[in-house]
Amino acid sequence: MVISRVVVRAARLVNKSPIFNQITTNSSLQTVRLISTSRCNLAERFYTDKHEWVQVEGKIGVIGISQYAQEALGDVVYAQLPDVDTQLKQKDECGALESVKAASELFSPVSGRVIEKNTEVEDSPSLINTSCYEKGWLFKVELTNKKEISALMNEAQYTEFLKSDHH
Amino acid sequence: MxxxxxxxxxxxxxxxxxxxxxxxxxxxxxxxxxxxxxxxxxxxxxxxxxxxxxxxxxxxxxxxxxxxxxxxxxxxxxxxxxxxxxxxxxxxxxxxxxxxxxxxxxxxxxxxxxxxxxxxxxxxxxxxxxxxxxxxxxxxxxxxxxxxxxxxxxxxxxxxxxxxxxxxxxxxxxxxxxxxxxxxxxxxxxxxxxxxxxxxxxxxxxxxxxxxxxxxxxxxxxxxxxxxxxxxxxxxxxxxxxxxxxxxxxxxxxxxxxxxxxxxxxxxxxxxYGKTPKFSVTKSFIGNFNSISKNLKFTINIEQGRINDMILYVPSGEEKVITSLKGQKFTEDIINCLECPLSGEENNLVDDKDRLVIECIRKVMISV
Known part of the structure; x- marks a missing residue:
């Protein structure tokens, strides 16, 4: 138990520190394996058919848009994100992203209360294009119904979904 | 065809x-x-x-x-x-x-x-x-x-x-x-x-x-x-x-x-107007500060079309300006608001700093 907790903590450090990442690319196999497993445990993303993703840690869901959506939008020039304390229901319209003269509505993949929005993305919307899964996250919610997640697609299902014609 | x-x-x-x-x-x-x-x-x-x-x-x-x-x-x-x-x-x-x-x-x-x-x-x-x-x-x-x-x-x-x-x-x-x-x-x-x-x-x-x-x-x-x-x-x-x-x-x-x-x-x-993304307007000018002519800069920050705060930059640094205008719509009506206390006897209640701030706001509003 103790060991596993240490591993998790180490993995968190790995995820956050760019210097650590650089070192690990040259280091032993064991460290590399540590990174890959930790990502699976901590950072599994679930997707909607509208191409939003949500990553859950405890009661908190982090929300963003997928690589596919980012590419389809083109250069994002403005991000209108939901204000903190907004109560969202699943599939609610909760903001908009503007790119090449099109305002695309944003939908919440889960229900909950907005606890934070990514002000860095508000200031530099291009982060959504350059880093849609990391620096380009959009907002965080305190989930009110964790069961909603089970109806979303995991990475493999989403990849299959993208191959189909129906998205 | x-x-x-x-x-x-x-x-x-x-x-x-x-x-x-x-x-x-x-x-x-x-x-x-x-x-x-x-x-x-x-x-x-x-x-x-x-x-x-x-x-x-x-x-x-x-x-x-x-x-x-x-x-x-x-x-x-x-x-x-x-x-x-x-x-x-x-x-x-x-x-x-x-x-x-x-x-x-x-x-x-x-x-x-x-x-x-x-x-x-x-x-x-x-x-x-x-x-x-x-x-x-x-x-x-x-x-x-x-x-x-x-x-x-x-x-x-x-x-x-x-x-x-x-x-x-x-x-x-x-x-x-x-x-x-x-x-x-x-x-x-x-x-x-x-x-x-x-x-x-x-x-x-x-x-x-x-x-x-x-x-x-x-x-x-x-x-x-x-x-x-x-x-x-x-x-x-x-x-x-x-x-x-x-x-x-x-x-x-x-x-x-x-x-x-x-x-x-x-x-x-x-x-x-209210749906405007937050923005700030800055105006630079020469004005009287402590009775000396100085280069001054005045910034108004506006959120949801309303005044959020104002900052006066003087040679010695910056000063947050506190006025009753916070929350007011950023429109020309503000100037009318400001002119009220200047008229009549209430004039005496306005000190030099207030006068300067009013002048700053007027300069910004006229420019917009």
């Missing part, structure tokens, strides 16, 4: 593509109905409300709609734009006593000027069938066939002739519907247009969507035969199923329940 001009090789593949993809849905079973509506209203808020009404209430899955409309003089900004930066409503005092109307639309993109010489075309589809380039190709094809004018689609998806714009485009994408709309300059008053969109030289800091200034030309300058009524017919015909006819729409509450409420929201200050 008599309208295909065999000498122009570029036209044929476009037509072919048009017929193969448009009449059928992705599963190749249902024929999509295509209708053309013409709005009888010339009021920008009514027409934007009608557009929004269709977007919210209509199922476009098997029925695509083109809406044709035009407006009395007005300035229309994009959903995430700053009217203080983009529009110059008071610069058109000669056509409307209180300046022309300003409207904020729901779609993205930049600021445009409308008058009765401008034709607006909205293409409604389901989100999956949204295809801006396809719509623009339809317009260029219709104009080429009827008037022999070749229009290019620019990389920014504007319609241009020799890199000069005849049309501006914007879009709104949601679920389950989407629309793309564009302007077509037929015989717009170009002097009014450039006055309406004239930018003023002051320091506004914002990450709101900025307009890209472009040269423009009216279609009637290229072919005097082109009039609004004629073009409306030509584009509508190209779009709709041959057996259909144009439908004239009178956007009333009776026919479109809820449209009045949408129109009221679109006209409201809270939408037109």
């Amino acid at each position: 008599t309208f295909i001009q065999p000498t122009i090789t570029k036209v044929q593949p476009l037509l072919a593509r048009h017929f193969s993809t448009v009449t059928k849905t992705s599963n190749n079973t249902n024929i999509i109905k295509r209708s053309v509506l013409i709005s009888q209203s010339n009021d920008i808020f009514t027409n934007l409300a009608l557009e929004d009404w269709f977007y919210r209430n209509y199922d476009f899955t098997n029925h695509h709609i083109m809406m044709l409309w035009r407006n009395n003089p007005c300035i229309v900004i994009g959903r995430h734009q700053n009217p203080w930066l983009e529009a110059n409503t008071t610069n058109l005092g000669h056509i409307a006593e209180n300046g022309v109307q300003l409207a904020r639309r729901n779609s993205g993109g930049g600021t445009v000027y409308h008058d009765r010489g401008n034709l607006n075309v909205t293409f409604f589809t389901g989100r999956k069938e949204y295809n801006r380039r396809h719509n623009l190709e339809l317009i260029t094809r219709a104009i080429f066939k009827e008037y022999g004018i070749k229009i290019d689609i620019s990389p920014r998806e504007d319609l241009c002739i020799n890199n000069i714009k005849v049309s501006g485009t914007a879009a709104k994408l949601g679920q389950p519907s989407a629309y793309h709309h564009c302007t077509l300059l037929v015989n717009v008053d170009k002097a009014n247009l450039s006055r309406a969109l004239q930018k003023r030289e002051y320091e506004i800091k914002t990450n709101a969507t900025k307009s890209v200034k472009s040269q423009i030309v009216n279609l009637c300058e290229l072919n005097p035969r082109i009039t609004i009524d004629d073009l409306l017919y030509v584009i509508g015909r190209e779009y709709m199923n041959p057996q259909n006819s144009f439908q004239i729409i009178n956007p009333t509450e009776q026919q479109f329940p809820g449209i009045t409420e949408i129109r009221d929201t679109l006209r409201d200050w809270e939408w037109c």
Whole structure:
């Protein structure tokens, strides 16, 4: 138990520190394996058919848009994100992203209360294009119904979904 | 197929593509109905409300709609734009006593000027069938066939002739519907247009969507035969199923329940100005501080169209200015507010610093 907790903590450090990442690319196999497993445990993303993703840690869901959506939008020039304390229901319209003269509505993949929005993305919307899964996250919610997640697609299902014609 | 001009090789593949993809849905079973509506209203808020009404209430899955409309003089900004930066409503005092109307639309993109010489075309589809380039190709094809004018689609998806714009485009994408709309300059008053969109030289800091200034030309300058009524017919015909006819729409509450409420929201200050992304205005000038003339700088931060805070930069550093103006709408009315305490006996209550702040605010307001 103790060991596993240490591993998790180490993995968190790995995820956050760019210097650590650089070192690990040259280091032993064991460290590399540590990174890959930790990502699976901590950072599994679930997707909607509208191409939003949500990553859950405890009661908190982090929300963003997928690589596919980012590419389809083109250069994002403005991000209108939901204000903190907004109560969202699943599939609610909760903001908009503007790119090449099109305002695309944003939908919440889960229900909950907005606890934070990514002000860095508000200031530099291009982060959504350059880093849609990391620096380009959009907002965080305190989930009110964790069961909603089970109806979303995991990475493999989403990849299959993208191959189909129906998205 | 008599309208295909065999000498122009570029036209044929476009037509072919048009017929193969448009009449059928992705599963190749249902024929999509295509209708053309013409709005009888010339009021920008009514027409934007009608557009929004269709977007919210209509199922476009098997029925695509083109809406044709035009407006009395007005300035229309994009959903995430700053009217203080983009529009110059008071610069058109000669056509409307209180300046022309300003409207904020729901779609993205930049600021445009409308008058009765401008034709607006909205293409409604389901989100999956949204295809801006396809719509623009339809317009260029219709104009080429009827008037022999070749229009290019620019990389920014504007319609241009020799890199000069005849049309501006914007879009709104949601679920389950989407629309793309564009302007077509037929015989717009170009002097009014450039006055309406004239930018003023002051320091506004914002990450709101900025307009890209472009040269423009009216279609009637290229072919005097082109009039609004004629073009409306030509584009509508190209779009709709041959057996259909144009439908004239009178956007009333009776026919479109809820449209009045949408129109009221679109006209409201809270939408037109209040939805502006946060910004700051800075003015530099020489002013008296502690009885000495100094270089001063004054910044007002504005959120949701209302004053959030003010900062006065003096040679020794910066000072947050606390006034009762926090939360006030950023409009010229502020100046009237300020002038009250200066008149009459209350004058004595205003100290030098207050006087300086009032002077700063006045300088900023006059510049905007």
